Amino acid sequence: MTASPQVKLKPGDTIGILGGGQLGRMLAMAAARLGLRCQVFSPDPDSPAFDVVLNATCAEYADVEALELFANDVDVITYEFENVPAATAMVLAARRPVLPAQKILETTQDRLIEKDFVKRLGIGTADYADVSSVESLRAAIAKIGLPAVIKTRRFGYDGKGQAIIRQGDDLAKVWEDLGTRSAILEAFIPFEREISVIAARAADGQVESFDVTENEHRDHILRISRAPAQISEALAAQARGIAEQIATALNYVGVLAVEMFVVQENADQSGSPKVLVNEIAPRVHNSGHWTLDGASVSQFEQHIRAIAGWPLGKPVRHGEVTMTNLIGDDILGYERWLTVPGATVHLYGKGAPKPGRKMGHVTEVTPARK
Ligand SMILES: Nc1ncnc2c1ncn2[C@@H]1O[C@H](COP(=O)(O)OP(=O)(O)O)[C@@H](O)[C@H]1O
Ligand SMILES: [Mg+2]
Structure with a gap:
């Protein structure tokens, strides 16, 4: 079990938010209603969340100096996206509590680790298999059957980094198009x-x-x-x-x-x-x-x-x-x-x-x- 840092903010304290999209923006607006301030960290100068906070840091997630200054300015740090680089989270967590805890990102950034975790809890998922080459893709299909869905293990969103594989598809091409060496194959679920x-x-x-x-x-x-x-x-x-x-x-x-x-x-x-x-x-x-x-x-x-x-x-x-x-x-x-x-x-x-x-x-x- 991951230990989470203990935090007790009072009105007027400041929350640091990594990521400046609409989720960060709506988090900052909710914080404001509770009398809490937010500072947003994002590499994109056009971040929608910048518009609703007084203090913003526009810097890369690898910019250690900017991260340290940001951490010094805030009382607790959170994020609006799951792909926070591990090194970024580590620099921040050394200075301020990061919630949800950094360790959780390791489970949720990788579809294979995430599925293994869910399965260990005894919760149902689509059948899945690790895929790292065309050969292992063939083996996975033999095990799981078709149609199936191939997904990159990391960085997928809004259906990006995934494809449905059907009977007769050219597997070498599917694998090449996915453009990764670490993927999972999932049974296609005819969901209701x-x-x-x-x-x-x-x-x-x-x-x-x-x-x-x-x-x-x-x-x-x-x-x-x-x-x-x-x-x-x-x-x-x-x-x-x-x-x-x-x-x-x-x-x-x-x-x-x-x-x-x-x-x-x-x-x-x-x-x-x-x-x-x-x-x-x-x-x-x-x-x-x-x-x-x-x-x-x-x-x-x-x-x-x-x-x-x-x-x-x-x-x-x-x-x-x-x-x-x-x-x-x-x-x-x-x-x-x-x-x-x-x-x-x-x-x-x-x-x-x-x-x-x-x-x-x-x-x-x-x-x-x-
Ligand atoms: N195994 C599956 N069987 C059937 N449909 C799927 C499966 N996996 C994903 N999909 C469809 O694709 C959508 C996006 O997939 P998801 O794994 O949620 O990735 P993303 O990170 O892009 O949201 C799902 O909401 C669902 O509609
Ligand atoms: Mg999804």
């Missing part, structure tokens, strides 16, 4: 739906998970999330239990997201549905954005509370919630969204819309009937 659970864990072991979210992807990018997921209470309890078990096993402090597939067990024999874990994100997650307007406490606030050493909220959902991502040119329609009754619009302040770029999101809440 995709869900995720956002859970927060405090240093004292308190865990609070949000209602299960149902996720719809388009071109491998999250398009719409709905809460609650249209699944049975038993399945929702199972999904939340899995996320809570993972958070506890990691001795996690902060918010994490667990992406899962719902599958029909023995579909031909009309078996009951069950849940398989797809991946873990050691951070706030796009599928939890609905909590900003759809719950009494948001995923961003829960994360800030957890790393500040404050009690977590007990989230109460305000009704049925739909979150729609504004991706690429979708952003051009923001004025129309502004006039939709009941819609809450979030724009990330990014420059030019590029295809696939997350530019903002909209939440719509249908209040629960009393």
Whole structure:
């Protein structure tokens, strides 16, 4: 078990955030509402998070001097993305508490280590195998079958670094196109739906998970999330239990997201549905954005509370919630969204819309009937 540093912030203290995207921006906004300051570290001068904090460090993650100065300015350090280089985390952790603990990144940065970890907990995943050459890819296919999904072990996101392999595909070409020497092959899961659970864990072991979210992807990018997921209470309890078990096993402090597939067990024999874990994100997650307007406490606030050493909220959902991502040119329609009754619009302040770029999101809440 990873020991997490003990932190107890008071209003006015400063949180350091690594990464300056929309997640960092929304974390900083949640911190501000609780009277906490943030300083953002990002190599990108156009970081959306820079716009909402007074102090920003624009430097490379390998810039040790900049990291040290940043650490000196803050009381605790967190991150908005899982690919924080190990060396960066080490420099920072030597000076200030880093939460979630640096050790957790080692598990979640690598799909193979992550899957092994989930499996060891007795939680279901797609069948998978380590692949490091065309020969081992053939061996993995012999074991797992087709169709299957090949994924780079590291640095994949929004469907990048992965491909579906079907019967008859040219395996040498698939392997060359993936452009890595470390990958995993996963059985293709004919899922009924995709869900995720956002859970927060405090240093004292308190865990609070949000209602299960149902996720719809388009071109491998999250398009719409709905809460609650249209699944049975038993399945929702199972999904939340899995996320809570993972958070506890990691001795996690902060918010994490667990992406899962719902599958029909023995579909031909009309078996009951069950849940398989797809991946873990050691951070706030796009599928939890609905909590900003759809719950009494948001995923961003829960994360800030957890790393500040404050009690977590007990989230109460305000009704049925739909979150729609504004991706690429979708952003051009923001004025129309502004006039939709009941819609809450979030724009990330990014420059030019590029295809696939997350530019903002909209939440719509249908209040629960009393
Ligand atoms: N084994 C699988 N079987 C079926 N679909 C999959 C599988 N793995 C991934 N996918 C699909 O691809 C999407 C992206 O894969 P994921 O592993 O979550 O990577 P990313 O880091 O890009 O989010 C998933 O949300 C799911 O829709
Ligand atoms: Mg994913």
